[in-house]
Amino acid sequence: xxxxxxxxxxxxxxxxxLIIVCFAIAILGLTLAxxxxxxxxxxxxxxFQALYVISYTATTIGFGEIPYAYSQSQRLWxxxxxxxxxxxxxxxxxxxxxxxxxxxxxxxxISERFANTVRSLHEPFYILCSYGExxxxxxxxxxxxxxxxxxxxxxxxxxxxxDLAETRSVIPHLCAxxxxxxNLIRAGVxxxxxxxxxxxxxxxxxxLAVAVAVKLMNPDLKVLARAESDDIAANMASFGTDHxxxxxxxxxxxxxMRVHAIGTYILHEWLTDVPGDTLPPPENxxxxxxVVCGYGRFGKSVVQNLERENITTTIVEAKPELTGCDxxxxxxxxxxRTLLEADIExxxxxxxxxxxxxxxLSIVMTAYELNPRLxxxxxxxxxxxxxxFKQFNADITMQPTEIIAHECLAHMIAPLxxxxxxxxxxxxxxxxxxxxxxxxxxxGETVPERWAVSINDDDAPAITELLGKGISVSLHNLTxxxxxxxxxxxxxPLLLLRDGVPMLMPPVATALRTGDRILFCGTPDARSxxxxxxxxxxxxxYVIDGIDVPDSAVWRxxxxxxxxx
Amino acid sequence: xxxxxxxxxxxxxxxxxxxxxxxxxxxxxxxxxxVYELYxxxxxxxxxxxxxxxxxxxxxxxxxxxxxAADLQLIAAAILWAALGGKMDESSLITYIVSLxxxxxxxxxxxxxxxxxxxxxxxx
Numbered sequence: 001x002x003x004x005x006x007x008x009x010x011x012x013x014x015x016x017x018l019i020i021v022c023f024a025i026a027i028l029g030l031t032l033a034x035x036x037x038x039x040x041x042x043x044x045x046x047x048f049q050a051l052y053v054i055s056y057t058a059t060t061i062g063f064g065e066i067p068y069a070y071s072q073s074q075r076l077w078x079x080x081x082x083x084x085x086x087x088x089x090x091x092x093x094x095x096x097x098x099x100x101x102x103x104x105x106x107x108x109x110i111s112e113r114f115a116n117t118v119r120s121l122h123e124p125f126y127i128l129c130s131y132g133e134x135x136x137x138x139x140x141x142x143x144x145x146x147x148x149x150x151x152x153x154x155x156x157x158x159x160x161x162x163d164l165a166e167t168r169s170v171i172p173h174l175c176a177x178x179x180x181x182x183n184l185i186r187a188g189v190x191x192x193x194x195x196x197x198x199x200x201x202x203x204x205x206x207x208l209a210v211a212v213a214v215k216l217m218n219p220d221l222k223v224l225a226r227a228e229s230d231d232i233a234a235n236m237a238s239f240g241t242d243h244x245x246x247x248x249x250x251x252x253x254x255x256x257m258r259v260h261a262i263g264t265y266i267l268h269e270w271l272t273d274v275p276g277d278t279l280p281p282p283e284n285x286x287x288x289x290x291v292v293c294g295y296g297r298f299g300k301s302v303v304q305n306l307e308r309e310n311i312t313t314t315i316v317e318a319k320p321e322l323t324g325c326d327x328x329x330x331x332x333x334x335x336x337r338t339l340l341e342a343d344i345e346x347x348x349x350x351x352x353x354x355x356x357x358x359x360x361l362s363i364v365m366t367a368y369e370l371n372p373r374l375x376x377x378x379x380x381x382x383x384x385x386x387x388x389f390k391q392f393n394a395d396i397t398m399q400p401t402e403i404i405a406h407e408c409l410a411h412m413i414a415p416l417x418x419x420x421x422x423x424x425x426x427x428x429x430x431x432x433x434x435x436x437x438x439x440x441x442x443x444g445e446t447v448p449e450r451w452a453v454s455i456n457d458d459d460a461p462a463i464t465e466l467l468g469k470g471i472s473v474s475l476h477n478l479t480x481x482x483x484x485x486x487x488x489x490x491x492x493p494l495l496l497l498r499d500g501v502p503m504l505m506p507p508v509a510t511a512l513r514t515g516d517r518i519l520f521c522g523t524p525d526a527r528s529x530x531x532x533x534x535x536x537x538x539x540x541x542y543v544i545d546g547i548d549v550p551d552s553a554v555w556r557x558x559x560x561x562x563x564x565x
Numbered sequence: 566x567x568x569x570x571x572x573x574x575x576x577x578x579x580x581x582x583x584x585x586x587x588x589x590x591x592x593x594x595x596x597x598x599x600v601y602e603l604y605x606x607x608x609x610x611x612x613x614x615x616x617x618x619x620x621x622x623x624x625x626x627x628x629x630x631x632x633x634a635a636d637l638q639l640i641a642a643a644i645l646w647a648a649l650g651g652k653m654d655e656s657s658l659i660t661y662i663v664s665l666x667x668x669x670x671x672x673x674x675x676x677x678x679x680x681x682x683x684x685x686x687x688x689x
Contacts, residue, residue: 003621006619007619010619013615013619017612017615020611020612020615021608021612028601028604031601046600046650047600047604047647048643048650
């Protein structure tokens, strides 16, 4: 706010000096002009009286001739003074009003206000460097989880959407270019509570610029960046961007996972989706020959992953010379002729992966008429085409924005979860199926909450206190209800990280140690009950051995006395 | 030579000299202190204050604050004169007014010293 005050003062320098000079001349002249008082004597106005008269004249209030009727020379000077003072006065007022409407000044005020709001945040927060489709999903979910978000977006109409959205806590936002480091600083890159920066614009160059700037300004900050081309991704990785998100590679991986390990895939989806949602049972993609329409970044990733699963593909591409595909059928895939050439009647699946939603729908509808048994994978580019895609009801609808949002959430909400999922991918399908049925029996069908707990003095003082006394606390104790130790909380420990070594599905008998980090999944109730065990050593003692320790020292002594007897 | 600097320096020095001129003389003798000299000192001091607006440097901030201190005391003296003129003993009234202007003189003096020190510190 300081700099704005100075900006206003500097702009007002000229009108203020003009007013002072004009008033000074007018007042001086008025005191020098001879007047006649009520008794007919020669009289001169005092400086204070003159100031009074000129002040009400300049502001056009005009109380008249005070204290006595003026002489000719005084009236002559007053006439001159009116024109001398009224005009600068209005000039100054006009200047102030135009200054308040000045876009540069307004922008400065808005930026400054934004920076102040960010500075006064007292909770950890993430910076989102765009408010596009995936970022808005991300912001909404983080907000629902009670995490603070700060948004920088260069398009005002997207921010208007944010203004209208109902959020739990205020999301400070600024309409500015995230490319400029000063805007990143305003958004809180140097703030001690900033947990990370997420840059998900659809422009790789911008994402790269933001990632570079953040890593230079604050190397410890976590950076999640979207990158669609391989060289930009490699560039980002070279200076330590923590997570590089490529929606096409991610989808390709997931498709491959669906083909060879549906259980692992379900587990993955279930643990990264928005908590509280229910998931439809996914279809298992058939093995056989697939037709892939569109060999862009998406098509390439799909073909690569399908071939890794030993599935043969026939590629249909309108511009083979542009996309660099050697062995393909030329055509868009929207007309039956090309699809017949690709032998659609004997294929088991079709992938419509062009960057145009209407083309994709047209491709799958034509293909469906030719072969109604097809397994359909369709790429959806724009969220506002939702209704059309719902009507069609494909087996898999791939939407880049949702994939990006899921991936980011996995890294942001529980960093341990990302580690867990990497480990899960190396497990067998039957292992994953077993885990799903175990989890469903505890937490129900809806998407559970995931959260991490660190065993240290800040997050779990009760546990460190008991461990310090030599009392052993096992993982089992953390699954007991603090109100009644015989009831189990609806939560499951998924991963235990000790000295950097992860332990997948740790057995409940595991004794805890200071410095352990545990990933839980469970119901919201269980999540809110767990901190009681972590913070209250009395409750924890009760849960461990069923003894209710009295609160006061006197009662403890009395009880000890009674027990001895 | 920079015209802006000339005007800036002129007003700051003039504010001090006018103030000094008013201050000079027996403290309790009204005939030694003319009302128009105080008037001129106030006007020049106000202009000097406005000229100092908007300078974000540290020296600029101190210059502005000394000017504000001088304005405050000079305007206090003028209000005293306007409010109590003819109501109390002239020689004791002028004592108050001149002592207030003496305070303002100190502020103006600091302001000029800052101006000089900044000028000397200038490389070109």
